[in-house]
Amino acid sequence: MTLTRLWWDRSVVDVVVVGGGPAGWALAWACARREHGVTLVAPGHGWHATYGMWADEVSVLPPASRWVSARARGGGRWLPREYAVLDNDSVLAACAHPGIEVVKNRATAMTATSATLTTGEVLRGMVFDATGARRGSIEQTAYGVVVPGPHEAVFMDWRQPADGPATFLYAVPLPDGRVLLEETCLARRPGLGFTELRDRLHARVGDVTGPVERVRFPVDVPPPHPRARGAIPFGAAAGLIHPATGFSVADTFRLAPAVADTIGRGQRAVRRVIWPWRARLVYRLRRRGLATLLSLTPTEHEEFFDLFFALPARHQRAYLSGRADPAGTAAAMAALFRAAPAHLRRKMVNP
Numbered sequence: 001m002t003l004t005r006l007w008w009d010r011s012v013v014d015v016v017v018v019g020g021g022p023a024g025w026a027l028a029w030a031c032a033r034r035e036h037g038v039t040l041v042a043p044g045h046g047w048h049a050t051y052g053m054w055a056d057e058v059s060v061l062p063p064a065s066r067w068v069s070a071r072a073r074g075g076g077r078w079l080p081r082e083y084a085v086l087d088n089d090s091v092l093a094a095c096a097h098p099g100i101e102v103v104k105n106r107a108t109a110m111t112a113t114s115a116t117l118t119t120g121e122v123l124r125g126m127v128f129d130a131t132g133a134r135r136g137s138i139e140q141t142a143y144g145v146v147v148p149g150p151h152e153a154v155f156m157d158w159r160q161p162a163d164g165p166a167t168f169l170y171a172v173p174l175p176d177g178r179v180l181l182e183e184t185c186l187a188r189r190p191g192l193g194f195t196e197l198r199d200r201l202h203a204r205v206g207d208v209t210g211p212v213e214r215v216r217f218p219v220d221v222p223p224p225h226p227r228a229r230g231a232i233p234f235g236a237a238a239g240l241i242h243p244a245t246g247f248s249v250a251d252t253f254r255l256a257p258a259v260a261d262t263i264g265r266g267q268r269a270v271r272r273v274i275w276p277w278r279a280r281l282v283y284r285l286r287r288r289g290l291a292t293l294l295s296l297t298p299t300e301h302e303e304f305f306d307l308f309f310a311l312p313a314r315h316q317r318a319y320l321s322g323r324a325d326p327a328g329t330a331a332a333m334a335a336l337f338r339a340a341p342a343h344l345r346r347k348m349v350n351p
Contacts, residue, residue, distance in 0.1 A: 019130030023235020136218025139191030144182030
């Protein structure tokens with residue numbers, strides 16, 4: 001498909017992307033680079049959340065993107081991979097392209113070929129829903145405070161600061177030199193409330209003050225049905241969130257060019273690119289792991305992740321980043337099962 005925008009009618013476009021977060025901009029950027037006509041619909045400009053990925057994945061970002069990376073601890077051990085926190089402004093600027101028309105608005109309705117705006121205007125093309133995850137009942141929640149740096153990077157510190165549900169400290173450097181200290185509930189139905197997370201953060205690190213970040217999203221969004229109709233979900237809306245980390249940005253940027261290359265073959269082909277059968281199989285394996293996490297006590301959370309981060313780097317990489325690698329994911333899960341004591345094995349088998 002080539003550029004089909006009619007100069008006298010803004011409503012006729014190749015691609016309509018609804019959503020101005022990383023998923024929406026990643027897809028719009030990839031499509032514009034392939035000379036598809038792109039309209040991106042978003043109510044505002046800018047990303048306010050903190051986004052991270054593994055440092056060996058930053059090559060998926062647009063050129064001129066910036067980030068800060070650090071070696072981090074997880075489960076009481078140094079991780080074999082560095083962790084990167086994105087400089088949002090630079091990534092967003094790198095996604096800009098003259099072929100992207102930005103419409104500051106919201107979509108009140110979406111179909112496979114049209115998006116209706118609050119003004120009543122209808123944009124036509126292949127429509128993608130990149131408005132974020134909404135379905136799902138198992139949530140990750142977090143309460144964070146931005147403080148002056150430096151501070152050691154911590155991916156997951158599962159030592160519990162107080163009695164109650166299992167939470168962990170996430171402490172990462174930000175591109176401006178400050179540090180985000182965040183108390184996180186990895187997965188719970190429903191997610192732990194912000195007040196309790198705030199209290200647990202203060203019990204852990206003291207009465208810190210600074211700009212606050214609140215996070216809440218589901219981690220159990222399923223893949224769309226292969227023959228689903230309507231707007232094509234992308235990013236978190238498509239179930240790309242990893243249930244064991246909450247990550248989705250790296251997979252989103254990795255997938256965007258493949259999606260852009262497939263648009264001319266129709267909607268069904270695009271859906272298969274986003275969710276090939278191998279990725280669907282990995283999703284089922286990860287959901288099994290999520291069920292195990294939900295069954296663990298606070299003490300078992302610490303024990304479980306200490307065992308995971310003691311696995312060889314290849315197994316950690318496969319489980320955390322191998323979205324379409326069922327063999328690697330299964331091998332990592334099997335290695336963890338072999339390393340686990342009997343009481344954890346029982347929960348892995350019967351969560």
